[in-house]
Amino acid sequence: MEHFPHTPPNLTKNQSMVMAALLKANGPLSAYTILDQLRSKGLRAPLQVYRALDKLVGYGMAHRLESMNAFIACRHPDGESGSMVAFTICESCGEVAEISNDRFDSQLHKLAGGAGFNVKKSTVELFGQCEACA
Secondary structure (H helix, E strand, C coil): CCCCCCCCCCCCHHHHHHHHHHHHCCCCECHHHHHHHHHHHCCCCHHHHHHHHHHHHHCCCEEEEHHHCEEEECCCCCCCCCCEEEEEEECCCCCEEEECCHHHHHHHHHHHHHCCCCCCCEEEEEEECCCCCC
8 A cells, every 4th residue: 555644735747757657666766767767758857856856755755765875655554654764675686665663663762862862754774685585
C-alpha cells in the first residue's frame, strides 16, 4: 500500500511528473535518471528535477538515500508516517525496502535524548542482503 503523509492538495506539473517517475521505478532513481526519463515531457534542466524532489521530500512523499545520492517514493506499508525511517539496501541485487514504525521512532528518540540531542528527522540506511539473495 502506498501512503503519502502530508500530501499537498495540488502538485505542480513538474512535481507530479517526478512523483510518477518515482512511483513507476523498481528502485531508487538519481535526479539525472529522472531528467532523462522526463526530458520528452518538457523537463530540460537538472534544477527543475531537484526543485521538484526537494518539495516531494518536504511533503513526505519521497525520501533521499544519502549513500546512493538517489530518491525513492515513500511507501509506508503500515500507513504510518513517522519522522524516523530506515531503508534496507541489498548489496547483491540493489532492492530497497522502507521500514518505519512507532517503536523504531521511539527508540531513536531515546538514543538521541540520552546523548542530549533533540532529533527531528532521521533516515537510516542498512546494508546487507535481502532474503532472496542471502
